[in-house]
Amino acid sequence: xxxxxxxTIAGARDKLAAKEITAVELTQAxxxxxxxAGKLNAFVHHTPELALxxxxxxxxxxxxxxxxxxxxxxxxxxxxxxTKGVLSQAGSAILKGFLPQYESTVSQKLFDAGAxxxxxxNMDEFAMGSSNETSTYGNVINPWKVDDRDLTPGGSSxxxxxAVAADLCLAATGTDTGGSIRQPAAFVGITGLKxxxxxxxxxxxxxxxxxxxxxxxMTKTVRDAAIMFEAMAGHDAKDSTxxxxxxxxxxxxxxxxxxxxxxxxxxxxxxxxxxxxxxxLWSEGxxxxxxxxxxxxxxxxxxxxxxxxxxxxxxxxxxxxxxxRYDGVRFxxxxxxxxxxxxxxxxxxxxxEGFGPEVQRRVMVGTYVLSAGFYDAYYNRARRVRALIxxxxxxxFADGIDAILTPATPSVAFGLGEMADADPVQMxxxxxxxxxxxxxxxxxxxxxxxxxxxxxxxxLQLIGKPWEEGELLNTAQVxxxxxxxxxxxxxxx
Amino acid sequence: MSIDKETARRVAKLARIKVExxxxxxxxxxxxxxxxxxxxxxxxxxxxxxxxxxxxxMRLKRREDVVTDGNQADKVxxxxxxxxxxxxxxxxxxx
Numbered sequence: 131x132x133x134x135x136x137x138t139i140a141g142a143r144d145k146l147a148a149k150e151i152t153a154v155e156l157t158q159a160x161x162x163x164x165x166x167a168g169k170l171n172a173f174v175h176h177t178p179e180l181a182l183x184x185x186x187x188x189x190x191x192x193x194x195x196x197x198x199x200x201x202x203x204x205x206x207x208x209x210x211x212x213t214k215g216v217l218s219q220a221g222s223a224i225l226k227g228f229l230p231q232y233e234s235t236v237s238q239k240l241f242d243a244g245a246x247x248x249x250x251x252n253m254d255e256f257a258m259g260s261s262n263e264t265s266t267y268g269n270v271i272n273p274w275k276v277d278d279r280d281l282t283p284g285g286s287s288x289x290x291x292x293a294v295a296a297d298l299c300l301a302a303t304g305t306d307t308g309g310s311i312r313q314p315a316a317f318v319g320i321t322g323l324k325x326x327x328x329x330x331x332x333x334x335x336x337x338x339x340x341x342x343x344x345x346x347x348m349t350k351t352v353r354d355a356a357i358m359f360e361a362m363a364g365h366d367a368k369d370s371t372x373x374x375x376x377x378x379x380x381x382x383x384x385x386x387x388x389x390x391x392x393x394x395x396x397x398x399x400x401x402x403x404x405x406x407x408x409x410x411l412w413s414e415g416x417x418x419x420x421x422x423x424x425x426x427x428x429x430x431x432x433x434x435x436x437x438x439x440x441x442x443x444x445x446x447x448x449x450x451x452x453x454x455r456y457d458g459v460r461f462x463x464x465x466x467x468x469x470x471x472x473x474x475x476x477x478x479x480x481x482x483e484g485f486g487p488e489v490q491r492r493v494m495v496g497t498y499v500l501s502a503g504f505y506d507a508y509y510n511r512a513r514r515v516r517a518l519i520x521x522x523x524x525x526x527f528a529d530g531i532d533a534i535l536t537p538a539t540p541s542v543a544f545g546l547g548e549m550a551d552a553d554p555v556q557m558x559x560x561x562x563x564x565x566x567x568x569x570x571x572x573x574x575x576x577x578x579x580x581x582x583x584x585x586x587x588x589x590l591q592l593i594g595k596p597w598e599e600g601e602l603l604n605t606a607q608v609x610x611x612x613x614x615x616x617x618x619x620x621x622x623x
Numbered sequence: 624m625s626i627d628k629e630t631a632r633r634v635a636k637l638a639r640i641k642v643e644x645x646x647x648x649x650x651x652x653x654x655x656x657x658x659x660x661x662x663x664x665x666x667x668x669x670x671x672x673x674x675x676x677x678x679x680x681m682r683l684k685r686r687e688d689v690v691t692d693g694n695q696a697d698k699v700x701x702x703x704x705x706x707x708x709x710x711x712x713x714x715x716x717x718x
Contacts, residue, residue: 231698327678341678370683439663450638457639459711464704473716478641490640494650495657497638498630508661513674515667520678554653555660571678596679 134159136297139203139354146192146202153188153202156300157181157246160204164248164298169623172283172293174209174267175217175250184246191244199381200361201244206251206293206302211237211345212334213250220336221255221265221286224484225462234334235366236303236345243361248299252289255486256453257310257338260560261549262288264488269546272318273619276584279545284314284560290348291318295619301349301358305335307342308441309564312576312591315348316538319578319587319617321610322348323355323603324564326596327571328373331366339448340371342441342568352577352607356380359599375597383600388608389423394531398434399563401540407582408537415535415579415590418612419605429531431522436515437566438558443499443512444569449489450496456484491554520570527595533605536563538576538589563591573599575606579613587617626654 134156137145145151161178181204188202212218212230219225237247255264261282262270270288272281273296283292287304291314294302304311306324315322323346330345337343347358360381365374395416400409416426458464458480465479485493499508526534540562549557567574573596576589590609594602631651635642642650700706705713 228702231695231701328681367684367686371677371679371681373679373681374684433667436664436667439661442657443661443664454639458704459713460699461702462704467714471714473714474639475641476714477639481639482641485640490638490642491650491653491657494631494634494638494640495654498626498634498654498658499661501634501637508664510674511664511667511669512661513676514669514672515664516678517672517675518667518669520675553656555656558660569678 135163137300138350139199139300139357140351142203142300143199149193153185153192153246154182156202157185157204157248160248160299167296167298167623170271170273170292170296171268172252172270172289172296172298173206173249174252174289177216177247177249180216181246181248184241188244188246198243198361199357200240202246203300204246204248205240206249206290206299207237207247208287208290208303208305209250209253210257210305210336211303212336213237213247216250218250218336219266220257221253221267222484222489223266223463223486224456224481228461230334232334235331235368236335236362239364240361245361251293251302254286254288255489256336256449257286257305257307258449258488258492259285260309260313260557261285261546263546264486266486271546272543273623274318274543274586275619275622276586281543282317282546284317284543286310287314287348291315291320294318294320294348294350296623301347301354303345303362304348305343305345306568307338307445308568309561311346311348312564312574313539313560315576316578316587316589317543319589319615320348320350321352321355321575321577321606322346323359323575323599324567324573325359325363325599326573328371329363329597329599331369331372333366333368337452339445340452341448342445352603352610353381353384355575356384356603373597378600380600380603384604384607386604386608388419388605391424391532391605392530393419393424393426394429394526394534395426396429396431396434396534396536398431399536401562405541408540408588411580411588411590412535412537415609415613418609419535422608422612427531429526429534431526431566433515433518433522434566437519437569438562440512440515440519441561441565441569442495442558443508444516446492446496447500447509448496450493450500453489453493456481516569519566523570523572532595533602534593536591536593538563538591542582542584542586542588567593572596573602575602577606577610577613578615579609580615581617626651626658
C-alpha cells in the first residue's frame with residue numbers, strides 16, 4: 131500500500147469512511163513527511179499540535195453523519211491567508227510576527243468542513259512573483275529535478291505547488307491574481323483551479339489586487355479540486371464582491387461526458403517562437419477532447435496581446451492602494467528611527483526596510499500610473515482595454531463556445547536564479563496565458579498533461595464561462611483521464 | 624516614455640518608500656522598461672469604451688446601517704509595534 135500522505139482527497143475520504151485509516155494517522159504521515167522535506171522550504175510555519183487536535187476532532191466526527199468530504203483531510207495553507215493565532219506574513223518582512231486575531235473566511239470554511247491545517251506555505255512576497263524568489267523566507271524548491279539545478283516551483287503559490295507535488299499534504303490553498311495558482315500547478319504537475327471572480331470570499335486574504343484576486347484549490351487530481359473547491363466557495367457577508375449564489379455539488383458534475391461540447395482554440399495564444407513541445411502538447415490536448423466527442427473550433431480573442439500590459443497597470447495600481455496600510459503603525463515591522471525623525475521618515479524607512487525590491491517596484495509603478503496627470507493615460511486606458519478583453523470572451527461564449535483550451539505556461543520550470551539578470555518584464559511573460567482569465571473574471575484550470583524531453587511536467591489550461599466551474603471541471607477531468615499523467619518527482623530531498 | 628532620476632525620486636516620495644540617491648538611476652531605468660512595455664496600450668482603439676468598474680455584473684449587497692462589531696480594542700492593538708494606554712503610538716506629528 132502506498133504511504134498515507136500520497137493519497138488523494140477522494141482516496142483518503144473513502145478510507146476514512148470505511149475506517150481503514152484514521153485522520154490522526156493520515157495527519158501524522160504528512161507531519162513526518164514535512165519534517166524530512168525542509169530542503170524544499172515549502173512549509174514555513176508548522177502547526178503540528180493544531181493539526182493533531184483538528185484530526186482528533188475529525189475522527190470523532192467521522193461516522194456521526196456530520197462529516198463532509200473534507201473531514202480529516204490534511205492541508206497546507208498559503209501564507210497569504212490570515213489564520214487565527216498562527217503567523218501569517220504574506221511572505222513579507224513587513225508582516226514579521228503578525229498574528230491574526232481572526233480567521234480568513236476560506237480557511238474557516240475548510241475547518242468547518244473538518245479539514246486539518248498542517249502549517250503555512252511559502253509564497254512570493256504579497257503574491258508578487260512567478261518563481262517564488264521574492265519571499266522573505268527564501269526560495270521554494272521544485273521537487274522535480276532533471277540535472278544538478280534547483281528549479282523554481284513557479285509562483286506566487288510556489289510553496290503550495292511544491293508541497294502538493296511532493297506529497298507533504300493532500301492538497302493546499304492557493305491564490306491567483308494573474309496566474310499564481312495555474313502557473314505553479316503546471317510547473318509541478320498538479321491541478322490548480324482559479325474560480326470565477328466572486329466565487330470565494332476574499333475576507334482575511336491579504337489583498338494584492340482586489341479586482342483580480344481569487345482563492346482556489348491546488349490538488350493532485352481534478353476530482354480533488356472539485357471536492358475542495360465546494361468547501362471553499364460561497365457567499366460571505368464580509369466580502370461584498372462575493373457572489374450570493376448557490377454552490378453546487380461540483381464532484382457530482384464530473385460525468386465524464388463532453389460529447390457535443392464546443393472547445394475553442396484561440397489563435398492569438400500561438401505565440402511567435404513558441405516551444406515546439408508546447409505546440410505539440412496543445413494540439414494533442416485538443417485531439418484528446420475531440421476523441422471524447424467534443425468539437426474543436428478555431429476562435430479569435432483579438433485583444434489578448436494587450437492583457438499583460440493592462441495587467442501591469444491595473445495590478446500595481448491596486449497594490450499601491452492596498453499596501454498603503456503597511457506603515458509601521460498598526461501591525462508588522464517599524465523601522466528604528468533616528469533623532470528628529472518624524473512620521474514621514476517612519477513611513478519611508480519602514481516601507482524601505484519591510485518591502486522587498488519587487489514589491490517596492492510594483493508599489494511605485496502603481497503610484498506613478500495613478501498620479502495626477504497620468505491617471506487617464508495609464509489607469510483609465512488600462513481599464514478600457516480590460517473591458518475589451520472581457521468582451522472578447524463574451525463574444526466567443528455567445529457564439530456557443532463552452533470552454534477554451536490553451537497552454538498553461540510558455541515553458542517548463544526554469545532554474546532558480548536564471549532570471550536574476552533579466553529585465554522585470556521577462557519574468558512577467560510567465561503569466562501570458564493565464565492573466566487574461568483574471569482580467570475577465572473567468573474560471574480557469576491548469577491540468578498536467580505531459581512531460582517535456584528532459585522529463586519535466588507541462589500543463590494545459592481550460593477556461594470556462596463565469597460561474598460554470600462544474601462544467602469546466604468536468605471537461606478538465608476528461609482531459610486528465612485521456613492524458614493519463616501519473617508521473618511523480620523522484621524523491622531526492 | 625523614459626523616466627528620469629527626478630521623476631523616480633518624486634514617485635518614491637509619493638509611495639513613501641525611502642530610496643537612496645545612488646539607487647535612483649537604476650530605479651528610473653526599471654520604470655522606463657516597465658512603462659515602455661505598458662505603452663503598447665496606446666495602440667488600442669478605446670473610443671467609446673467605458674473603463675471597467677466591476678468584472679462581474681452584480682449589484683453590491685446592502686445591509687442595515689447598524690453596529691455589527693466592536694469593543695475589542697485589545698485585539699485591534701495586539702499586533703501594533705507600539706501601543707500605549709489603548710492607542711497606537713507614533714512619533715510626534717504636531718509641533
